[in-house]
Amino acid sequence: MKETQLGSLLRPVRAGNAFEETVERLLQAIKLGVVPHGERLPSERDLAVHLGISRVTLREAIRSLQEAGYLDVRRGRYGGAFVVYLPPEPGHADLAEAVNQMGAGDLADALTFRMAVECGAAQILATLTLDSAQRAMLLRRLADVNGAAPADYRRLDTAFHLSIAELTGSPLLAAACADARLRVTDLLNAIPVLGPNIAHAAAQHQAIVSAILAGDPDGASRAVAEHLEGTAALLRGFLA
Amino acid sequence: MKETQLGSLLRPVRAGNAFEETVERLLQAIKLGVVPHGERLPSERDLAVHLGISRVTLREAIRSLQEAGYLDVRRGRYGGAFVVYLPPEPGHADLAEAVNQMGAGDLADALTFRMAVECGAAQILATLTLDSAQRAMLLRRLADVNGAAPADYRRLDTAFHLSIAELTGSPLLAAACADARLRVTDLLNAIPVLGPNIAHAAAQHQAIVSAILAGDPDGASRAVAEHLEGTAALLRGFLA
DNA sequence: TCTCATTGGTATTTTTTCATACCGTAGAAG
DNA sequence: CTTCTACGGTATGAAAAAATACCAATGAGA
Numbered sequence: 251m252k253e254t255q256l257g258s259l260l261r262p263v264r265a266g267n268a269f270e271e272t273v274e275r276l277l278q279a280i281k282l283g284v285v286p287h288g289e290r291l292p293s294e295r296d297l298a299v300h301l302g303i304s305r306v307t308l309r310e311a312i313r314s315l316q317e318a319g320y321l322d323v324r325r326g327r328y329g330g331a332f333v334v335y336l337p338p339e340p341g342h343a344d345l346a347e348a349v350n351q352m353g354a355g356d357l358a359d360a361l362t363f364r365m366a367v368e369c370g371a372a373q374i375l376a377t378l379t380l381d382s383a384q385r386a387m388l389l390r391r392l393a394d395v396n397g398a399a400p401a402d403y404r405r406l407d408t409a410f411h412l413s414i415a416e417l418t419g420s421p422l423l424a425a426a427c428a429d430a431r432l433r434v435t436d437l438l439n440a441i442p443v444l445g446p447n448i449a450h451a452a453a454q455h456q457a458i459v460s461a462i463l464a465g466d467p468d469g470a471s472r473a474v475a476e477h478l479e480g481t482a483a484l485l486r487g488f489l490a
Numbered sequence: 491m492k493e494t495q496l497g498s499l500l501r502p503v504r505a506g507n508a509f510e511e512t513v514e515r516l517l518q519a520i521k522l523g524v525v526p527h528g529e530r531l532p533s534e535r536d537l538a539v540h541l542g543i544s545r546v547t548l549r550e551a552i553r554s555l556q557e558a559g560y561l562d563v564r565r566g567r568y569g570g571a572f573v574v575y576l577p578p579e580p581g582h583a584d585l586a587e588a589v590n591q592m593g594a595g596d597l598a599d600a601l602t603f604r605m606a607v608e609c610g611a612a613q614i615l616a617t618l619t620l621d622s623a624q625r626a627m628l629l630r631r632l633a634d635v636n637g638a639a640p641a642d643y644r645r646l647d648t649a650f651h652l653s654i655a656e657l658t659g660s661p662l663l664a665a666a667c668a669d670a671r672l673r674v675t676d677l678l679n680a681i682p683v684l685g686p687n688i689a690h691a692a693a694q695h696q697a698i699v700s701a702i703l704a705g706d707p708d709g710a711s712r713a714v715a716e717h718l719e720g721t722a723a724l725l726r727g728f729l730a
Numbered sequence: 731t732c733t734c735a736t737t738g739g740t741a742t743t744t745t746t747t748c749a750t751a752c753c754g755t756a757g758a759a760g
Numbered sequence: 761c762t763t764c765t766a767c768g769g770t771a772t773g774a775a776a777a778a779a780t781a782c783c784a785a786t787g788a789g790a
Contacts, residue, residue: 566786
């Protein structure tokens with residue numbers, strides 16, 4: 251087997267130290283709106299267990315996010331770490347900056363990865379027979395993003411996309427899609443949310459859901475590809 | 491955003507301790523044939539850097555693999571850790587054992603994940619315009635697996651599948667496919683390599699390559715899906 | 731035959747991370 | 761107003777992991 255494949259398998263087992271990884275994870279959860287503004291993170295004890303780290307390390311991460319202004323930590327019963335984060339008003343300057351912050355290669359990598367896993371997830375979901383609860387969930391998420399206020403749009407869009415992966419029932423696939431989304435969050439947040447774009451996206455979202463519910467794997471995959479290609483092309487434009 | 495999505499994002503940042511993760515990674519690299527029997531692993535210093543761990547921790551992992559009989563470690567210049575592993579002759583008993591060793595849920599998860607990322611990778615590769623070197627690489631890997639001796643079959647099959655992901659140029663996607671393959675390695679190794687199966691697989695491999703070279707994303711994805719569905723169905727049969 | 735670069739082997743110290751126990755606070759419930 | 765308790769805050773010792781420096785062996789090549 252060639253040299254190149256060594257890199258895929260003997261890649262780092264540890265992305266960094268536990269503290270830094272935890273800060274990054276929590277920050278992305280905040281920026282993604284998984285825990286919206288004003289909401290509370292799970293308690294330190296629960297969160298430490300979920301993240302597989304000690305409470306001490308988690309506290310260090312929370313403290314740095316508190317000092318950075320992302321969290322408001324309150325003591326006592328019914329206290330906790332409350333998210334303080336409102337999505338910024340985006341502009342082109344921010345986008346160029348965000349694009350330049352990550353390497354051109356990293357951006358292409360992230361976009362390709364996202365395309366692959368989201369297409370794969372939609373394709374698989376379309377092959378499954380969904381029960382009524384699952385269909386309702388999918389339609390609910392679609393309705394949510396269609397009826398979203400501008401401030402909530404990104405969050406609900408994320409929720410919609412992640413729902414597709416989660417409905418496949420594969421935690422690995424859901425994690426991969428979440429990871430893919432994380433890698434382009436800052437970029438997406440820098441894209442202005444405009445009326446025509448939203449209408450366009452809404453039609454594409456509808457096409458994705460329709461293909462999934464119709465049991466059309468190729469159609470679902472193609473619909474996702476078209477949907478993602480839009481933003482991908484926009485972002486790639488900033489590389490030249 | 492719902493409860494369920496918290497799980498995807500606030501999932502463990504650390505799968506286990508560095509030692510155990512390293513042992514697992516190296517062992518899978520060996521079982522997958524990334525470093526074939528008789529070949530040498532990179533030097534401890536290099537490997538430690540690639541894996542993102544200290545040399546001390548790496549050495550502990552290497553030592554346990556040495557004691558388990560997977561490595562022959564020799565000192566001095568031109569020394570190193572040499573792989574001592576010949577793929578076992580598989581049988582049904584081994585398969586049932588391997589399937590039972592991982593949970594039913596984990597198996598379904600791994601199979602779904604693999605299906606998604608490999609279909610996605612093939613689909614994306616089919617949309618790209620390959621240069622002559624890339625086409626040659628793909629055809630070379632196809633020829634390799636078609637002309638493989640039984641002892642080398644799994645290794646070259648793995649190399650073929652991973653090549654598709656690597657040719658997309660996305661390290662993230664390549665890593666995801668490698669990871670997906672790792673999760674079913676033990677199971678695949680327990681499946682007997684029979685003549686009819688090989689012929690069948692060869693035809694499917696050919697179909698995959700043809701679709702990719704023809705620039706047919708849907709066809710490539712479908713060909714991969716059909717190919718993987720065969721083994722997936724076989725493995726799922728052992729769950730009942 | 732000797733050199734010497736490259737490799738594994740060892741020892742030591744520091745940093746990070748974890749496990750555990752306990753303290754202080756706040757706010758709803760009675 | 762008191763109590764109860766789920767939360768964050770603190771302290772301490774152990775364990776894991778890393779960083780660093782140095783020792784020892786081997787075998788190709790001068």
